[in-house]
Amino acid sequence: DAGVTQSPTHLIKTRGQQVTLRCSPKSGHDTVSWYQQALGQGPQFIFQYYEEEERQRGNFPDRFSGHQYPNYSSELNVNALLLGDSALYLCASSLVQINEKLFFGSGTQLSVL
Amino acid sequence: AQSVTQLDSQVPVFEEAPVELRCNYSSSVSVYLFWYVQYPNQGLQLLLKYLSGSTLVKGINGFEAEFNKSQTSFHLRKPSVHISDTAEYFCAVSDDRSGSARQLTFGSGTQLTVLP
Numbered sequence: 001d002a003g004v005t006q007s008p009t010h011l012i013k014t015r016g017q018q019v020t021l022r023c024s025p026k027s028g029h030d031t032v033s034w035y036q037q038a039l040g041q042g043p044q045f046i047f048q049y050y051e052e053e054e055r056q057r058g059n060f061p062d063r064f065s066g067h068q069y070p071n072y073s074s075e076l077n078v079n080a081l082l083l084g085d086s087a088l089y090l091c092a093s094s095l096v097q098i099n100e101k102l103f104f105g106s107g108t109q110l111s112v113l
Numbered sequence: 114a115q116s117v118t119q120l121d122s123q124v125p126v127f128e129e130a131p132v133e134l135r136c137n138y139s140s141s142v143s144v145y146l147f148w149y150v151q152y153p154n155q156g157l158q159l160l161l162k163y164l165s166g167s168t169l170v171k172g173i174n175g176f177e178a179e180f181n182k183s184q185t186s187f188h189l190r191k192p193s194v195h196i197s198d199t200a201e202y203f204c205a206v207s208d209d210r211s212g213s214a215r216q217l218t219f220g221s222g223t224q225l226t227v228l229p
Binding site: 004033035040041042043044045048056058090092094101102104105106107 | 117149154155156158159162203215216217218219220221222
């Protein structure tokens with residue numbers, strides 16, 4: 001049983017560019033959450049998707065957007081990249097009924113130069 | 114708003130010694146509490162969680178934590194650590210205001226290093 005898979009594992013972009021990160025949830029899970037983990041800090045909640053809709057959002061600007069597909073996979077898009085967007089981006093999946101048990105992927109390391 | 118404070122950024126300890134990683138939280142409503150572990154180049158793995166009931170929670174790999182409402186703490190303990198426990202540990206909190214979304218607020222982490 002595959003867990004949460006994220007792609008790519010590493011990514012290098014320059015300021016002003018746009019990036020798309022992808023996540024496939026654990027089999028049977030219907031909810032996907034995205035977190036940003038800056039170096040030396042704990043993860044920060046970006047947003048959560050369920051039934052192809054954004055259900056809750058953390059304190060992140062509109063440059064951060066997402067999407068969930070009918071197969072429950074999800075994308076995180078970041079526009080107009082800033083140096084401060086450099087971080088590890090973690091995807092977590094869960095079942096909406098057992099939402100407190102999150103399974104995390106290994107993340108995508110984004111470097112903005 | 115809720116917040117989590119992990120009082121120690123780094124904890125070195127010798128193998129087979131006991132360890133306690135401290136976590137304090139602030140919230141104006143009832144909370145749910147979690148400890149996650151992150152090994153190098155990996156995602157986070159749930160160690161244990163407190164939702165309700167007994168304040169002493171046992172998790173995987175021999176870890177346990179005690180919820181203390183009066184002191185707003187949720188310290189993680191292990192009676193005897195192994196080299197393989199070397200990792201970053203994160204305390205996290207969510208509350209019922211987020212409904213079914215269970216948005217987690219994480220602390221800044223504690224790096225546990227087990228020395229031979």
